[in-house]
Amino acid sequence: AQSVSQHNHHVILSEAASLELGCNYSYGGTVNLFWYVQYPGQHLQLLLKYFSGDPLVKGIKGFEAEFIKSKFSFNLRKPSVQWSDTAEYFCAGRISSGSARQLTFGSGTQLTVLP
Amino acid sequence: GAGVSQSPSNKVTEKGKDVELRCDPISGHTALYWYRQSLGQGLEFLIYFQGNSAPDKSGLPSDRFSAERTGGSVSTLTIQRTQQEDSAVYLCASSGVQARKLFFGSGTQLSVL
Numbered sequence: 001a002q003s004v005s006q007h008n009h010h011v012i013l014s015e016a017a018s019l020e021l022g023c024n025y026s027y028g029g030t031v032n033l034f035w036y037v038q039y040p041g042q043h044l045q046l047l048l049k050y051f052s053g054d055p056l057v058k059g060i061k062g063f064e065a066e067f068i069k070s071k072f073s074f075n076l077r078k079p080s081v082q083w084s085d086t087a088e089y090f091c092a093g094r095i096s097s098g099s100a101r102q103l104t105f106g107s108g109t110q111l112t113v114l115p
Numbered sequence: 116g117a118g119v120s121q122s123p124s125n126k127v128t129e130k131g132k133d134v135e136l137r138c139d140p141i142s143g144h145t146a147l148y149w150y151r152q153s154l155g156q157g158l159e160f161l162i163y164f165q166g167n168s169a170p171d172k173s174g175l176p177s178d179r180f181s182a183e184r185t186g187g188s189v190s191t192l193t194i195q196r197t198q199q200e201d202s203a204v205y206l207c208a209s210s211g212v213q214a215r216k217l218f219f220g221s222g223t224q225l226s227v228l
Contacts, residue, residue, distance in 0.1 A: 036219075044206070044219040090158065105158040 004093050006106035013081055014114050021076040021109050023091030030096040033074040038088040083115045119220035121207050127226045136192040136223045140209030147190050153203040197227045
């Protein structure tokens with residue numbers, strides 16, 4: 001069965017610290033991978049996505065993620081976090097030929113950045 | 116409107132009562148989805164509407180849950196005889212023709228006492 005795993009449930013960092021949130025997927029074929037962010041009191045927003053090509057994907061607000069096929073991973077990174085990055089982060093994935101309803105989400109990682 | 120709109124933003128109800136949650140998708144979006152986010156869990160797919168096609172109801176957890184989409188636009192998710200385990204954030208999302216990118220509403224926080 002398709003699944004997306006986020007092993008960090010809650011991450012607490014100080015401002016300027018570097019961030020890496022783990023995401024692993026289990027799919028048999030070509031995948032599309034996403035990171036969504038939900039700021040407090042707001043709806044989910046797309047942070048970045050990987051469909052094909054360069055495995056290092058750059059998103060909004062200085063975030064990036066690297067698709068490593070051999071490790072079935074799509075970890076989210078940011079070199080220096082800010083207090084405003086406090087939010088819930090969701091990794092999601094789907095088979096590339098599927099429609100959006102086959103999108104599978106991880107359980108989310110709550111990031112708290114201390115000022 | 117500019118985005119997906121959901122109402123109410125918060126709903127507190129007593130066990131056994133019926134509730135209706137509303138979603139206004141982005142104008143022109145043909146696909147509409149309902150998801151549920153329970154505490155400590157990932158998003159759970161509930162139901163999917165695409166144009167005039169029969170909806171995909173495969174994610175609805177029980178027959179107490181139903182959803183309609185009138186005129187290909189506004190959708191209502193109805194939960195009958197609510198139970199405490201129904202407490203969650205209910206998210207609506209819409210997407211355009213190619214269904215490649217989802218746009219989410221801010222959700223309805225449902226609390227069943």
